[in-house]
Amino acid sequence: MEPSLTSFKAQFRHLILGFLWRQWSALGVSGHSRSGDPWIVDPEALLLFSTVLARHEPRLFDEILDWLHANGAWINLQRLTQLQAEYEPGDSTVLAAVAAYLSHDSAHAKWAVLTKGAVRDRPPTPLFPDLPFFGAEDPDFLRWGFQRGPFKLRGLSQPPRPDQPATFLFKMRALFGRVARADVMTWLLTHDSGHPAEIARHVGAMPRSVQNILNDLTLSGHVLAVRAGREKHFALRHDEWRFLLSWPDAQDFPQWIHWASLFRVLRRFHELLQRPDLETMSPYSQAIEIKRAIDVATLVKAGLPSHLTHLPGSTGAEFLATTLQDLETLLG
Amino acid sequence: MKITADRLNQALSLLAERLEARKAQPCHYVVCGGSSLLALGLVTRTTTRDVDILANFEDGCLTRAQPLPFWLLETAEDVRGQLNLPEKWLNAGPADESFFRLGFPEGIAARLITHQFGPALTISFISRYDQVFFKLYATVDQGPGRHLQDLEELQPTADELLAAARWCINQDPSEGFRNVLAHAVSYLGHGTVVDQL
Numbered sequence: 001m002e003p004s005l006t007s008f009k010a011q012f013r014h015l016i017l018g019f020l021w022r023q024w025s026a027l028g029v030s031g032h033s034r035s036g037d038p039w040i041v042d043p044e045a046l047l048l049f050s051t052v053l054a055r056h057e058p059r060l061f062d063e064i065l066d067w068l069h070a071n072g073a074w075i076n077l078q079r080l081t082q083l084q085a086e087y088e089p090g091d092s093t094v095l096a097a098v099a100a101y102l103s104h105d106s107a108h109a110k111w112a113v114l115t116k117g118a119v120r121d122r123p124p125t126p127l128f129p130d131l132p133f134f135g136a137e138d139p140d141f142l143r144w145g146f147q148r149g150p151f152k153l154r155g156l157s158q159p160p161r162p163d164q165p166a167t168f169l170f171k172m173r174a175l176f177g178r179v180a181r182a183d184v185m186t187w188l189l190t191h192d193s194g195h196p197a198e199i200a201r202h203v204g205a206m207p208r209s210v211q212n213i214l215n216d217l218t219l220s221g222h223v224l225a226v227r228a229g230r231e232k233h234f235a236l237r238h239d240e241w242r243f244l245l246s247w248p249d250a251q252d253f254p255q256w257i258h259w260a261s262l263f264r265v266l267r268r269f270h271e272l273l274q275r276p277d278l279e280t281m282s283p284y285s286q287a288i289e290i291k292r293a294i295d296v297a298t299l300v301k302a303g304l305p306s307h308l309t310h311l312p313g314s315t316g317a318e319f320l321a322t323t324l325q326d327l328e329t330l331l332g
Numbered sequence: 333m334k335i336t337a338d339r340l341n342q343a344l345s346l347l348a349e350r351l352e353a354r355k356a357q358p359c360h361y362v363v364c365g366g367s368s369l370l371a372l373g374l375v376t377r378t379t380t381r382d383v384d385i386l387a388n389f390e391d392g393c394l395t396r397a398q399p400l401p402f403w404l405l406e407t408a409e410d411v412r413g414q415l416n417l418p419e420k421w422l423n424a425g426p427a428d429e430s431f432f433r434l435g436f437p438e439g440i441a442a443r444l445i446t447h448q449f450g451p452a453l454t455i456s457f458i459s460r461y462d463q464v465f466f467k468l469y470a471t472v473d474q475g476p477g478r479h480l481q482d483l484e485e486l487q488p489t490a491d492e493l494l495a496a497a498r499w500c501i502n503q504d505p506s507e508g509f510r511n512v513l514a515h516a517v518s519y520l521g522h523g524t525v526v527d528q529l
Binding site: 277281282284285287288289291292315316 | 346349350353410411413414415416
């Protein structure tokens with residue numbers, strides 16, 4: 001049966017929240033979700049996207065805060081800023097509130113940088129829009145225009161386990177430092193080859209820095225530079241690095257997905273579903289709006305399976321059903 | 333896929349809904365051709381290939397529609413995707429510059445039959461009388477076939493054909509065109525009209 005827009009919205013949110021729980025659980029957030037995804041979790045993109053969507057799941061939002069309190073040092077703040085500026089997968093004000101809270105702890109003082117430039121003078125609204133708010137307000141969040149009860153640290157979060165594909169980036173950061181070099185190495189291990197601008201776009205770093213990192217890496221003798229026309233491409237011999245595949249039945253390096261661009265699409269899609277005028281549109285018109293929001297070209301460019309390109313095949317109410325199926329294939 | 337009368341109505345309604353959703357400025361187009369015949373039920377044929385925009389309609393006057401704005405074509409493409417319509421289902425093919433230079437049939441604006449598809453889209457279909465003019469011109473210009481068939485079904489009177497033929501000659505005064513026009517008018521059973529041209 002074809003879903004109504006109301007049930008479509010509910011199913012989409014259920015899918016997204018399940019997906020977010022799974023990703024954060026893989027990183028060490030206390031939770032119940034299984035984790036067996038073949039891809040690498042991008043912690044910066046995930047955190048940004050969570051500032052929008054996790055507001056619909058207060059328990060997850062607080063577990064993320066808990067995780068950041070314990071593991072926030074693994075987040076690359078420069079990259080976080082760069083990804084938000086370029087793709088806007090998150091909400092800068094929610095991020096500023098989170099950063100303000102974290103920066104009380106001297107171990108996370110650097111997070112205060114994220115509070116600069118964020119908009120703060122707006123009338124208070126509930127941080128968790130689906131939850132009735134009453135009682136005392138958390139002063140950190142209120143300062144950023146969000147009403148919520150005082151946050152209580154549970155301290156149940158764990159550091160990312162290195163024996164799974166999801167945390168491969170953390171493993172690399174542990175080996176190469178919490179800097180762009182680790183991310184560039186991860187990208188090279190998950191691709192045949194690439195040129196600096198392409199790699200910079202994917203890892204969310206400045207092209208010039210990536211160029212310098214790649215030039216340095218070639219001096220090790222383990223990263224190769226090959227001229228392809230006017231471009232210089234970089235690659236490494238994957239077999240030399242297979243010792244990094246430390247999880248059971250590991251066949252290959254995990255999948256790199258350009259999460260920032262994917263989350264931008266999903267954020268836009270989420271915002272579309274919140275629009276009240278969508279309810280009054282005909283199913284065909286709804287399908288057109290959804291098709292515009294789910295930009296297939298971006299999804300494919302992000303590295304998603306090509307079967308998602310079947311999205312445009314159906315129309316009207318049937319399109320909602322196939323879109324759900326495709327999103328379930330991707331996120332389910 | 334060809335466009336039936338129901339599909340035409342559905343397509344123009346969805347186009348209007350989409351234009352409203354994207355807060356487009358209200359637009360008013362004059363439509364001729366098969367879709368106009370279909371919308372007004374003037375012929376027995378049941379399908380058309382496209383919607384031919386002849387002109388914009390502004391302040392009671394027909395004005396140039398070519399080129400159609402990008403936002404309209406983009407919206408029409410969205411509609412095509414949903415309703416499985418032919419490519420370029422909405423076009424300004426007949427909006428020939430010469431019509432504006434040499435003139436439309438006199439009084440065409442007063443005879444338009446207007447359908448409001450929503451606040452953002454109004455379509456005025458040309459009348460049966462004006463269809464005779466355009467179909468006669470198209471029959472002579474492009475050769476017999478669909479246009480002649482439509483013209484026969486419109487069953488123009490001798491007076492209508494005379495007025496239409498005079499307008500056609502004004503559009504193309506060449507000797508060759510005039511000869512073919514005479515043949516067409518005779519074929520339609522009004523050979524006496526030829527002597528009055």
